[in-house]
Amino acid sequence: MRAERATALVMVPAVALVFIVLAAIALDLTAVAGVQRSAERTLAAAVDDAAGMIDGRAHQADGSIRIDRARAEQLVRARIGAEELPGRVVGLTVDVTATTVDATMRIETPHIFLRAAPGLADSTLSSPIHLRARLRD
Secondary structure, eight states, X not given: OHHHHHHHHHHHHHHHHHHHHHHHHHHHHHHHHHHHHHHXXXXXXXXXXXXXXXXXXXXXXXXXXXXXXXXHHHHHHXXXXXXXOSSEEEEEEEEEOSSEEEEEEEEEEXXXXXXXXXXXXXXXXXXXXXXXEEOOO
């Protein structure tokens, strides 16, 4: 009977520590997912707005409807720059054709709890976000 109590005395703190570490990992990954969703919503709005930047001069000259490339790219960059995203934007590429706006962005998110782990103090998590908006005829 006494041996069973000693085993329980050792196992309870060990299991509690494992649960705390797993909870910290889950919270870190949830925070990263939230930052990614926020950045994706912001980029989607910017790309959607940029696809509506019609080249007025070309439309007046020959009646064609196409995206003004310079204004569309400027709009995407301005919208992303103006937003206060919770992470740090590492890369933003914008590719505009006559009918589409493609944007790829990478946002870095620092760890919340895993900074305390050895070797992870300065590491961040990031993944690319790619969106495309198309001008309809």
